Amino acid sequence: MEEHIREAEVKDIKRLESFLAQANVSCDGVADHIEFYSLLETRNGNLKACIGIEPAGSAGLLRSFVLSPGTSQGDVLLLFDRVVAMAEKKQLNALYLATNKEQAASFFQNMGFQKTEDLPVSLYKNSHMKQALDVDNCIVMKMPL
Template sequence: MFYQLKIAENQDIERLTLFVEKAGISSEGIADLIDYFVLMENGENEIVACIGVEPVKNTGLLRSLVVSDKLKQAHIVTLFQSIQTLAEKRGITNLFLVTNKEASVQFLSLMGFQKLNSDLVPAEMLTIDHMKDSLEDPNAKVMIKSS
C-alpha cells in the first residue's frame, strides 16, 4: 500500500477532526493548530495516521497521535520524523510528549526522547490544557526531545 505525508491545511480540518474523534481522542484546538499537524494518507487520500504539535514559544507538545492498525512501525517512525522536522522549521527546539503506556517509552527512546520527571516540566507547558489533563493520569510519563 502506498502512503504519503503532508502538512495539514484548512481544507483538512473537518476530516482530521472526524479521524481523531473516531479514535476517541479530543479534537479540541485542531482548527487553530491545523498547520502544525502532519497527516499520512493512503492511495485513496484517506487519513491513516496523524500527529500534531501544540507550540508555546520555542517549545511544543506532541498531541493527537492516531495511527491505523494497518501501518508498520517504519511508517510511525516516518510520521515522528516528519513532525519533528515541521517543529524545527517552526522554531520549536524542545518537544514534549506524555504517554501512559510503558510500551511506548522504549519506542520513543529509540526516537531520541528521554524520560523527564514531571516536576521538571516548564511552567509554560502547563498552560496547555492537554498537558495538564494528561498529567492527571497516575501512569503518565513525560518525555522530551531537544534539537
C-alpha cells in the same frame, strides 16, 4: 497501496477531527494548530495516520499520534521524522509528550525522547498537559531539538 505524508491544511480540519474522534482522541485545539499536523494518506486520500504538535512558547507538545491498523513501521518512522522536521522548521527548541503507557514510553525513548520532570512554564499552562499530568502513572518525556 501507496501512501504519502503531507502537512495538514485548513481544508483537512473536519476530516482530521473525524479521524481523531473515531480513535477516541480529543479534537480540542486541532483547528487552532492545523499547520502543526502531519497526515499519512493513501493514494485515494484516506487518512491512515496523523501526528500533531501544540506549540507552547518555544516548546511543543506532541499529541494526536493516531495510527490505523496495518500502518507499517516504516510509515510510522517517516511520519515521526516529518513532525520533528516541522518542529525544527517552526523553531521550537524541544518536543514534549505525556503518556501513561510503558510501551509508548519505550517507543518514544527509541525515537530520542528521555523521561523528564522539568517542564517549561508554558507547558504547565497548557490545558492538554494539565489533563495528562492528572492521569495515574503519567510519564513526561522530552526531546531537545
